[in-house]
Amino acid sequence: MLTGSLAGAAPGSVAARAMDDSDRRHAASALEASPDGQASAWRNRETGDSFVFTPTRSFDQRGARCRDFRLEVTVGERPDSIGGSACRQADGAWRISG
Structure with a gap:
């Protein structure tokens, strides 16, 4: 799982919310297994956001x-993107830094 908030990194960001x-869970899976530079794409079945x-x-x-x-999101017709960092915690969860 990915924990923490991107909201502090980009107040008002559609991607952050x-x-x-x-x-x-999708993002955490990409952090765990995807090589640098390899994008993972999905559409949320509940919201339709991509x-x-x-x-x-x-x-x-340490x-x-x-x-x-880098996270790119399209909510309705509105695209947005945000960057950040995450570190794996002792329990295996990825925590957003910042």
Whole structure:
């Protein structure tokens, strides 16, 4: 699971508010398994929102595996994108840094 909030990184961002638990699971799966630069795309069946999540850089921070990412979202007709970083916690969850 992906935990934490992107809202602090981009106040008012559609991308920051659009993700539900299902979308966060998709993003966490991409953080776990996708190589840097490989996009994962999906459409939320409940909301109809579409997502493209791309890990862009992997690095270690204080012994934790971390990754920068880019999230592109289309909510209705409105596209938005945001960047961020997440680090894997001891329990296996990915926590958004920032």
